[in-house]
Amino acid sequence: MSASNLEEDVALYMDGNLVKEAKPHEAFKKEWKPGQTPDYAGIYRCAGCGDEIASNKGVQLPSQNHRQHSPAQGSIRWKLLVIAQQV
Ligand SMILES: [Zn+2]
Numbered sequence: 001m002s003a004s005n006l007e008e009d010v011a012l013y014m015d016g017n018l019v020k021e022a023k024p025h026e027a028f029k030k031e032w033k034p035g036q037t038p039d040y041a042g043i044y045r046c047a048g049c050g051d052e053i054a055s056n057k058g059v060q061l062p063s064q065n066h067r068q069h070s071p072a073q074g075s076i077r078w079k080l081l082v083i084a085q086q087v
Pocket residue numbers: 046047048049050051066067069076077
């Protein structure tokens with residue numbers, strides 16, 4: 001399998017037994033600014049440009065490494081996409 005088969009506009013998973021659709025929850029609606037420290041570890045998606053990043057618990061969300069936005073994309077707003085369960 002080439003890496004290009006894994007390049008999509010949305011997050012991918014393979015084993016459906018290990019991921020589950022969440023019930024509606026405020027955690028998925030909140031927008032975080034660059035440098036803020038979110039409540040959950042997981043994958044965050046920028047509401048402006050669609051870029052996705054992995055964030056560890058207790059670590060600030062990135063700003064400087066993030067791509068430049070066009071004026072139409074607005075500011076960087078990170079939204080929780082997938083919660084990583086840490087046991
Ligand atoms: Zn962005």
